[in-house]
Amino acid sequence: MRDDNDIEALIAMMARLPGLGPRSARRAVLQMIRKRSLLLGPLAELMTRVARDARECLNCGNIGTQDICEICQDNQRNNGLLCVVEDVSDLWAIERSGVFKGRYHVLGGTLSALDAIGPEELRIPKLQSRVESEEVTEVILALNATIDGQTTAHYIADHLEGRVTLTSLAQGVPIGGELDYLDEGTITAALNARKTV
Numbered sequence: 584m585r586d587d588n589d590i591e592a593l594i595a596m597m598a599r600l601p602g603l604g605p606r607s608a609r610r611a612v613l614q615m616i617r618k619r620s621l622l623l624g625p626l627a628e629l630m631t632r633v634a635r636d637a638r639e640c641l642n643c644g645n646i647g648t649q650d651i652c653e654i655c656q657d658n659q660r661n662n663g664l665l666c667v668v669e670d671v672s673d674l675w676a677i678e679r680s681g682v683f684k685g686r687y688h689v690l691g692g693t694l695s696a697l698d699a700i701g702p703e704e705l706r707i708p709k710l711q712s713r714v715e716s717e718e719v720t721e722v723i724l725a726l727n728a729t730i731d732g733q734t735t736a737h738y739i740a741d742h743l744e745g746r747v748t749l750t751s752l753a754q755g756v757p758i759g760g761e762l763d764y765l766d767e768g769t770i771t772a773a774l775n776a777r778k779t780v
Contacts, residue, residue, distance in 0.1 A: 594612045643674075643689055645689060663721060665688055668725050670691070676765060707739065710722075
Protein backbone atom coordinates (compact mmCIF):
# COMPACT_ATOMS: atom_id res chain seq x y z
CA MET A 584 0.00 0.00 0.00
CA ARG A 585 2.94 2.35 0.69
CA ASP A 586 4.12 2.22 -2.96
CA ASP A 587 0.72 3.34 -4.19
CA ASN A 588 0.77 6.21 -1.69
CA ASP A 589 4.23 7.24 -2.93
CA ILE A 590 3.06 7.19 -6.54
CA GLU A 591 0.00 9.25 -5.68
CA ALA A 592 2.20 11.66 -3.69
CA LEU A 593 4.50 12.02 -6.72
CA ILE A 594 1.50 12.72 -8.96
CA ALA A 595 0.20 15.29 -6.49
CA MET A 596 3.62 16.96 -6.28
CA MET A 597 3.97 17.07 -10.09
CA ALA A 598 0.47 18.54 -10.39
CA ARG A 599 1.64 21.52 -8.33
CA LEU A 600 4.11 22.53 -11.07
CA PRO A 601 3.09 25.37 -13.42
CA GLY A 602 1.51 24.08 -16.60
CA LEU A 603 0.69 20.64 -15.18
CA GLY A 604 -2.68 19.71 -13.81
CA PRO A 605 -3.65 16.39 -12.17
CA ARG A 606 -4.26 14.62 -15.49
CA SER A 607 -1.01 15.80 -17.10
CA ALA A 608 0.91 14.94 -13.94
CA ARG A 609 -0.61 11.45 -13.90
CA ARG A 610 0.41 10.88 -17.53
CA ALA A 611 3.93 12.19 -16.90
CA VAL A 612 4.44 10.00 -13.82
CA LEU A 613 3.11 6.95 -15.64
CA GLN A 614 5.50 7.58 -18.54
CA MET A 615 8.43 8.00 -16.14
CA ILE A 616 7.57 4.75 -14.36
CA ARG A 617 7.25 2.85 -17.65
CA LYS A 618 10.65 4.16 -18.74
CA ARG A 619 12.26 4.33 -15.34
CA SER A 620 15.79 3.54 -16.54
CA LEU A 621 15.65 6.23 -19.24
CA LEU A 622 13.58 8.86 -17.41
CA LEU A 623 12.86 8.29 -13.73
CA GLY A 624 16.34 7.27 -12.56
CA PRO A 625 18.24 10.02 -14.41
CA LEU A 626 15.59 12.60 -13.43
CA ALA A 627 15.88 11.65 -9.75
CA GLU A 628 19.69 11.96 -9.93
CA LEU A 629 19.50 15.34 -11.67
CA MET A 630 16.94 16.64 -9.20
CA THR A 631 19.17 15.59 -6.29
CA ARG A 632 22.16 17.40 -7.83
CA VAL A 633 20.15 20.54 -8.62
CA ALA A 634 18.66 20.57 -5.11
CA ARG A 635 22.20 20.40 -3.71
CA ASP A 636 24.01 22.75 -6.12
CA ALA A 637 21.54 25.38 -7.37
CA ARG A 638 22.09 28.86 -5.99
CA GLU A 639 21.36 32.48 -6.70
CA CYS A 640 24.13 34.45 -8.41
CA LEU A 641 25.60 36.88 -5.87
CA ASN A 642 25.94 39.52 -8.58
CA CYS A 643 22.79 39.47 -10.73
CA GLY A 644 20.33 37.10 -9.03
CA ASN A 645 20.26 34.49 -11.83
CA ILE A 646 20.05 30.81 -10.86
CA GLY A 647 23.05 28.60 -11.56
CA THR A 648 25.41 26.19 -9.85
CA GLN A 649 28.16 28.68 -8.96
CA ASP A 650 28.26 31.76 -6.75
CA ILE A 651 28.71 33.92 -9.88
CA CYS A 652 26.66 32.72 -12.87
CA GLU A 653 28.01 32.00 -16.36
CA ILE A 654 26.48 35.18 -17.78
CA CYS A 655 28.25 37.38 -15.23
CA GLN A 656 31.53 35.53 -15.87
CA ASP A 657 31.28 35.86 -19.67
CA ASN A 658 33.90 38.37 -20.85
CA GLN A 659 32.14 38.68 -24.23
CA ARG A 660 29.16 40.42 -22.61
CA ASN A 661 28.67 44.20 -22.84
CA ASN A 662 29.35 45.51 -19.31
CA GLY A 663 27.75 48.87 -20.03
CA LEU A 664 24.34 47.39 -20.88
CA LEU A 665 22.24 46.15 -17.95
CA CYS A 666 18.80 44.56 -18.45
CA VAL A 667 16.59 44.67 -15.35
CA VAL A 668 14.01 41.89 -15.07
CA GLU A 669 11.45 40.89 -12.48
CA ASP A 670 12.28 37.19 -12.21
CA VAL A 671 14.79 34.59 -13.38
CA SER A 672 12.19 33.17 -15.80
CA ASP A 673 12.20 36.57 -17.56
CA LEU A 674 16.00 36.50 -17.82
CA TRP A 675 15.87 33.01 -19.32
CA ALA A 676 13.16 34.11 -21.79
CA ILE A 677 15.35 36.97 -23.04
CA GLU A 678 18.39 34.67 -23.23
CA ARG A 679 16.42 32.23 -25.42
CA SER A 680 16.04 35.00 -27.99
CA GLY A 681 19.82 35.08 -28.42
CA VAL A 682 19.69 38.83 -29.15
CA PHE A 683 20.78 40.48 -25.89
CA LYS A 684 24.52 40.46 -25.21
CA GLY A 685 24.67 42.62 -22.10
CA ARG A 686 24.29 41.73 -18.45
CA TYR A 687 21.21 41.24 -16.25
CA HIS A 688 19.85 42.25 -12.90
CA VAL A 689 17.01 40.19 -11.37
CA LEU A 690 14.86 42.18 -8.94
CA GLY A 691 13.11 39.17 -7.43
CA GLY A 692 9.63 40.65 -7.81
CA THR A 693 7.94 44.01 -8.14
CA LEU A 694 6.97 46.78 -5.76
CA SER A 695 3.56 46.18 -4.21
CA ALA A 696 2.02 48.28 -1.45
CA LEU A 697 -0.72 45.67 -0.95
CA ASP A 698 1.82 42.91 -0.31
CA ALA A 699 4.18 45.20 1.66
CA ILE A 700 6.98 44.74 -0.88
CA GLY A 701 9.20 47.79 -0.94
CA PRO A 702 12.59 48.51 -2.54
CA GLU A 703 14.48 46.83 0.31
CA GLU A 704 12.62 43.53 -0.23
CA LEU A 705 13.75 43.58 -3.86
CA ARG A 706 17.26 43.93 -5.25
CA ILE A 707 16.84 47.65 -6.04
CA PRO A 708 19.63 48.88 -3.70
CA LYS A 709 21.98 46.31 -5.30
CA LEU A 710 20.94 47.63 -8.74
CA GLN A 711 21.85 51.17 -7.74
CA SER A 712 25.27 50.08 -6.49
CA ARG A 713 25.90 48.05 -9.67
CA VAL A 714 25.10 51.06 -11.85
CA GLU A 715 27.73 53.05 -9.98
CA SER A 716 30.43 50.39 -9.63
CA GLU A 717 30.21 48.59 -13.00
CA GLU A 718 30.29 51.64 -15.31
CA VAL A 719 26.81 50.92 -16.67
CA THR A 720 25.82 53.30 -19.51
CA GLU A 721 22.30 51.99 -20.25
CA VAL A 722 19.69 50.29 -18.09
CA ILE A 723 16.93 48.46 -19.97
CA LEU A 724 13.81 48.15 -17.82
CA ALA A 725 12.42 44.84 -19.11
CA LEU A 726 9.67 44.48 -16.54
CA ASN A 727 6.33 42.84 -17.18
CA ALA A 728 3.63 45.15 -18.57
CA THR A 729 1.51 44.90 -15.42
CA ILE A 730 0.56 47.68 -12.99
CA ASP A 731 3.15 46.51 -10.44
CA GLY A 732 5.77 46.10 -13.19
CA GLN A 733 5.20 49.61 -14.48
CA THR A 734 5.18 51.07 -10.94
CA THR A 735 8.52 49.39 -10.30
CA ALA A 736 9.93 50.67 -13.61
CA HIS A 737 8.91 54.25 -12.74
CA TYR A 738 10.44 53.95 -9.26
CA ILE A 739 13.75 52.71 -10.68
CA ALA A 740 13.71 55.37 -13.42
CA ASP A 741 13.19 58.10 -10.82
CA HIS A 742 16.15 56.88 -8.77
CA LEU A 743 18.54 56.40 -11.71
CA GLU A 744 17.54 59.44 -13.76
CA GLY A 745 20.53 61.52 -14.79
CA ARG A 746 23.04 58.81 -13.89
CA VAL A 747 22.47 56.46 -16.82
CA THR A 748 20.46 56.17 -20.04
CA LEU A 749 17.15 54.49 -19.23
CA THR A 750 15.21 52.50 -21.83
CA SER A 751 12.30 50.06 -21.73
CA LEU A 752 11.01 47.32 -23.97
CA ALA A 753 8.76 48.57 -26.73
CA GLN A 754 6.94 46.78 -29.56
CA GLY A 755 5.80 43.24 -29.11
CA VAL A 756 5.12 43.10 -25.38
CA PRO A 757 1.35 43.21 -24.85
CA ILE A 758 -0.20 45.03 -21.90
CA GLY A 759 -0.62 42.50 -19.12
CA GLY A 760 1.81 40.14 -20.88
CA GLU A 761 4.60 38.28 -19.14
CA LEU A 762 8.02 37.75 -20.76
CA ASP A 763 8.20 34.06 -19.94
CA TYR A 764 5.20 33.37 -22.21
CA LEU A 765 6.46 35.31 -25.25
CA ASP A 766 8.17 33.74 -28.23
CA GLU A 767 11.74 34.61 -29.23
CA GLY A 768 10.64 36.74 -32.22
CA THR A 769 8.44 38.94 -30.02
CA ILE A 770 11.23 39.38 -27.47
CA THR A 771 13.70 40.23 -30.27
CA ALA A 772 11.36 42.91 -31.65
CA ALA A 773 10.80 44.34 -28.18
CA LEU A 774 14.53 44.56 -27.43
CA ASN A 775 15.40 46.07 -30.82
CA ALA A 776 12.66 48.74 -30.53
CA ARG A 777 13.34 49.78 -26.94
CA LYS A 778 12.77 53.45 -26.09
CA THR A 779 14.00 56.00 -23.60
CA VAL A 780 12.01 56.16 -20.37
